Amino acid sequence: MLIAGVLGEVKLVGDKLKSKYEMVDLGTQSHFLGMVISMDMNAHTISLTQEGYIDQVLERYGMVSCKPVGTPMERDKPGMEGGGDKPCDHTLYLQLIGSLGWIAMGTWS
Numbered sequence: 001m002l003i004a005g006v007l008g009e010v011k012l013v014g015d016k017l018k019s020k021y022e023m024v025d026l027g028t029q030s031h032f033l034g035m036v037i038s039m040d041m042n043a044h045t046i047s048l049t050q051e052g053y054i055d056q057v058l059e060r061y062g063m064v065s066c067k068p069v070g071t072p073m074e075r076d077k078p079g080m081e082g083g084g085d086k087p088c089d090h091t092l093y094l095q096l097i098g099s100l101g102w103i104a105m106g107t108w109s
Contacts, residue, residue: 034052
């Protein structure tokens with residue numbers, strides 16, 4: 001994926017790469033590594049979102065119907081008593097933390 005301020009520069013770099021390497025121009029991208037790319041040519045901005053990936057993570061870990069809270073662990077909410085004493089699946093925990101890390105680092109502002 002090539003990004004530059006002037007379209008002519010992108011073409012020039014692309015042509016040089018094509019002369020040295022076998023490659024195909026796929027045109028303007030709308031998705032990359034699970035991120036959605038939106039470009040506003042008038043405002044000269046590029047926006048990245050991971051809404052689709054976030055939905056996949058919520059589905060994978062059974063959290064689609066969860067409700068948002070102000071802090072990660074609100075003790076005053078109903079249903080929070082007990083249940084914290086059983087050990088967690090460490091592999092599942094690490095996978096979830098890795099997914100959240102990718103979301104946090106992939107698109108931040």
